[in-house]
Amino acid sequence: MKGYFGIGIEGPSKSMNVGTLFRTAHAFGASFVFTLRAQYDARAGALADTSDTPLSVPTYRFADLESFRLPLGCRLVGIEITDDAIELPSFRHPRQCAYILGSEREGLSPAVQSTCDYVVKIPTRFSVNLGTAGALVMYDRLISLGRHAPRPVGEGAPTEALELPEGTTLHRLLRRGLADGVPISLGFAWHPFHLSPDMA
Numbered sequence: 001m002k003g004y005f006g007i008g009i010e011g012p013s014k015s016m017n018v019g020t021l022f023r024t025a026h027a028f029g030a031s032f033v034f035t036l037r038a039q040y041d042a043r044a045g046a047l048a049d050t051s052d053t054p055l056s057v058p059t060y061r062f063a064d065l066e067s068f069r070l071p072l073g074c075r076l077v078g079i080e081i082t083d084d085a086i087e088l089p090s091f092r093h094p095r096q097c098a099y100i101l102g103s104e105r106e107g108l109s110p111a112v113q114s115t116c117d118y119v120v121k122i123p124t125r126f127s128v129n130l131g132t133a134g135a136l137v138m139y140d141r142l143i144s145l146g147r148h149a150p151r152p153v154g155e156g157a158p159t160e161a162l163e164l165p166e167g168t169t170l171h172r173l174l175r176r177g178l179a180d181g182v183p184i185s186l187g188f189a190w191h192p193f194h195l196s197p198d199m200a
Contacts, residue, residue: 001146003095006074007134008034008060010112011103019048020131021101026053028138034060036068036100036112065111070098078116079133080108085121093141094118104130 007025012018012035022033026049033053038061053059062068070076075094079101100116102108113119122128122136149158 001142003097003145004031005093005096005138005141006030006032006034006070006098007100007138008036008098009038009101009103009130010036010108011039011106012130013039014104014130016048017104017130021134022053022057022059023049023051024131024135024138026051026057028135028142030057030138032058032060032098034062034098036062037064065115068115071096074098075117076100076115078102078108078113078119079121079137080113080119081121081127082113082119085119087123088120088137088140089123091118091120091140093145095145099134099137101130101134 007021007030009018009021018035018038025033073096075097077094077097077099079099094117097117100108100112102112108119120137122133127133128136147162149162150160152159
């Protein structure tokens with residue numbers, strides 16, 4: 001999946017929520033995590049972050065909005081329930097972006113919302129836990145921008161193999177005449193790949 005993303009929280013007060021979000025971000029492959037105007041005990045948050053994210057993922061703590069910085073070209077996407085927010089299932093995620101959630105009590109401040117390139121909401125009957133909201137956004141990014149075998153029309157597992165883009169090493173190997181179903185080594189496991197008719 002091309003691009004990158006980061007995720008953070010404005011004004012968090014509950015340490016366990018921060019730790020849970022950072023651990024989930026680490027699992028989903030976030031390039032960085034951050035807090036803005038944080039008011040929480042980082043040591044207590046580490047109890048929920050059993051992957052110890054700050055040791056593996058760049059972690060930034062911004063004292064205020066004036067000091068807040070993002071990489072060049074990175075879009076800021078706020079997660080907040082507002083009347084004019086874009087519903088998450090209809091949102092096209094930017095390739096390079098940072099997601100920011102508001103605090104548990106006050107949500108995303110108007111000042112931060114005005115800084116965002118987009119504000120997105122999760123279409124639920126009422127607001128969900130901060131860590132849950134972050135996980136839903138990251139999962140939506142994964143399934144909408146990642147490459148996966150298409151879902152079947154009926155229930156269950158996919159019935160079509162994931163097509164390999166032309167020019168990849170595996171695509172070239174298969175075009176050289178390897179028989180359908182020959183195992184191809186990826187260095188860590190053996191996986192059978194199949195040529196689709198338009199790749200033959």
